[in-house]
Amino acid sequence: KAGVTQTPRYLIKTRGQQVTLSCSPISGHRSVSWYQQTPGQGLQFLFEYFSETQRNKGNFPGRFSGRQFSNSRSEMNVSTLELGDSALYLCASSLFTSGSSYNEQFFGPGTRLTVL
Amino acid sequence: AQSVTQPDIHITVSEGASLELRCNYSYGATPYLFWYVQSPGQGLQLLLKYFSGDTLVQGIKGFEAEFKRSQSSFNLRKPSVHWSDAAEYFCAVGDNAGNNRKLIWGLGTSLAVNP
Numbered sequence: 536k537a538g539v540t541q542t543p544r545y546l547i548k549t550r551g552q553q554v555t556l557s558c559s560p561i562s563g564h565r566s567v568s569w570y571q572q573t574p575g576q577g578l579q580f581l582f583e584y585f586s587e588t589q590r591n592k593g594n595f596p597g598r599f600s601g602r603q604f605s606n607s608r609s610e611m612n613v614s615t616l617e618l619g620d621s622a623l624y625l626c627a628s629s630l631f632t633s634g635s636s637y638n639e640q641f642f643g644p645g646t647r648l649t650v651l
Numbered sequence: 652a653q654s655v656t657q658p659d660i661h662i663t664v665s666e667g668a669s670l671e672l673r674c675n676y677s678y679g680a681t682p683y684l685f686w687y688v689q690s691p692g693q694g695l696q697l698l699l700k701y702f703s704g705d706t707l708v709q710g711i712k713g714f715e716a717e718f719k720r721s722q723s724s725f726n727l728r729k730p731s732v733h734w735s736d737a738a739e740y741f742c743a744v745g746d747n748a749g750n751n752r753k754l755i756w757g758l759g760t761s762l763a764v765n766p
Contacts, residue, residue, distance in 0.1 A: 578741065
């Protein structure tokens, strides 16, 4: 099976612009989560999508948004970019089953966003 | 609030030496615990996980970890380190309360391996 893919791998934007990142999960995985990784804050959860619905959201401002399509592919958007948004954005996919089990998350290589 | 602490920011070991990376967590319910490794320019790869049962879990690449509820710890170990083990290691707790599914991460431990 192909792994999680993220495009683009690298992006350079300027303050005030907006950006859209894309994530294609492993075939058959219906849950997609997004994380922001920075040297100072480490890995922080942005949001999770399942069946085109946002199931959970982290503590990020409304400038960060996402969506999921019927084929489980997901996009995240950051509007009005700030310097502090420079980070590695990681996408992870997992099978999603109800109940108490926690499905393993498989990560993509990330998109490195630099805001100038 | 749930949290994960990795007390060691950087660790340097010699190739062939043993390794232990520390992880402490704060979580009210039964934790789902994970260790991930991240090599430069790469995504995160799962080394091992603990959900329940045997508190000593085996992972890939010769790693193991032991869950100690009394100490709220989930330390990662390897008996003999290889140069290719140099990477960033992250401990995480899976928060699965209700529909609240997310991973809570430690800040990571950077491992350097001397030849």
